[in-house]
Amino acid sequence: DAKTTQPPSMDCAEGRAANLPCNHSTISGNEYVYWYRQIHSQGPQYIIHGLKNNETNEMASLIITEDRKSSTLILPHATLRDTAVYYCIAFPWNEKLVFGKGTKLTVNP
Amino acid sequence: EAQVTQNPRYLITVTGKKLTVTCSQNMNHEYMSWYRQDPGLGLRQIYYSMNVEVTDKGDVPEGYKVSRKEKRNFPLILESPSPNQTSLYFCASSLLDRATEAFFGQGTRLTVV
Numbered sequence: 001d002a003k004t005t006q007p008p009s010m011d012c013a014e015g016r017a018a019n020l021p022c023n024h025s026t027i028s029g030n031e032y033v034y035w036y037r038q039i040h041s042q043g044p045q046y047i048i049h050g051l052k053n054n055e056t057n058e059m060a061s062l063i064i065t066e067d068r069k070s071s072t073l074i075l076p077h078a079t080l081r082d083t084a085v086y087y088c089i090a091f092p093w094n095e096k097l098v099f100g101k102g103t104k105l106t107v108n109p
Numbered sequence: 110e111a112q113v114t115q116n117p118r119y120l121i122t123v124t125g126k127k128l129t130v131t132c133s134q135n136m137n138h139e140y141m142s143w144y145r146q147d148p149g150l151g152l153r154q155i156y157y158s159m160n161v162e163v164t165d166k167g168d169v170p171e172g173y174k175v176s177r178k179e180k181r182n183f184p185l186i187l188e189s190p191s192p193n194q195t196s197l198y199f200c201a202s203s204l205l206d207r208a209t210e211a212f213f214g215q216g217t218r219l220t221v222v
Contacts, residue, residue, distance in 0.1 A: 034209055043113070043199050043213025044152070096142070096167065097201075097209060099152040 004088045006103040012082075014109050018075040022088030025069040030092050033064060035073045036099065037084040044087070044099065047073065078107045111136050115200050115214035122190055122221055130185045130217050132200030138212075139205040141183040142167065143175065145196040146216075152199070158183055159205060190221040 005023040012018040024033060034049040048055055048062045050071070055062045061074040075082055087102040113134045122128055134141065142157035144167075154167030158177040172194055174186040183202075187194060197218050201211040 032209070041197060041216060041218075043201070043215050044211075045213065046210050049209065091209075093209065095209065096154050096157065097144075097152065097211060098154075101151065 004090055004100060006086070006088050006101070008101065009104045009106070011106050011108055012075075012078045014080060014107050015077055018078040018082065018105060018107065020073040020075075020086050020088075020103050020105060021070065022073070023070045024088070024090040027068050027090045031090045032093055033062065033068075033071050034089045034091075034097075035060070035062065036087045036089070036097075037082075038087070038102070039081075039084040044097075047086075078105075080107050080109065083107045111212065113200055113202050113212050113214040115198075115217050117217060118215060119218050120220070122219070124191055124221055125189050128187050128190060128219075130187075130198060130200075130219070132183045132185065132214060133181050134183075134200075134202040134212070135181065136202060136212065137180065138202035139180070140208050140211075141177065141200065141202045142211070143173070143183070143185045144199045144201065145169065146199065147196050155185070155198075190219075192221045195219060195221050 032049050035047040036044045038044045050062045064071045085102040085104050087099045116131045139160045143155040144152045146152045153169045155173050156175040158164045199216050200214040203211040
């Protein structure tokens, strides 16, 4: 599985877009980029995933660079309930989940 | 409402006293798994099951047992708990061909003294 690097923490103002970066420079062609989040000791929650195209769903958008070495998760209008640890992981389709340390996002009022 | 339900949410027990953590899902998912989460070590898979009567070891299976007699239930059994099994445990379920889009339970915080 490709190693991913995320900043340990970020802050965002409520109502603004939260842009969470992830570096996965060693990603291979069959590895997807997945994002999960975990709100204070609750179960992780799947957000979105992508291979090479940008993706959007009701929760977030995922922007993957053309060379696939990095990606950005965008929460368009962050709320206080979006405060969580966000995990970026890269691995082949349908493999078991392995989470790293993630980015702790704090949304401030 | 689609959900994965774990019980109990909190448990304090003594070394050696057998315990079971239950997990139930209402989404007719084939794939179910158990994880433990420890500070600095992230989320690690204990056991998984791809369908009824089909279970297999994950990364840290020692000291745990599971069973999958029904599709909806996947209990985690600690036959003789030890303090190093103090952890936060999560059950997850998903469709078999979408194992990486998992639904997680709310977690069970286990303390073994």
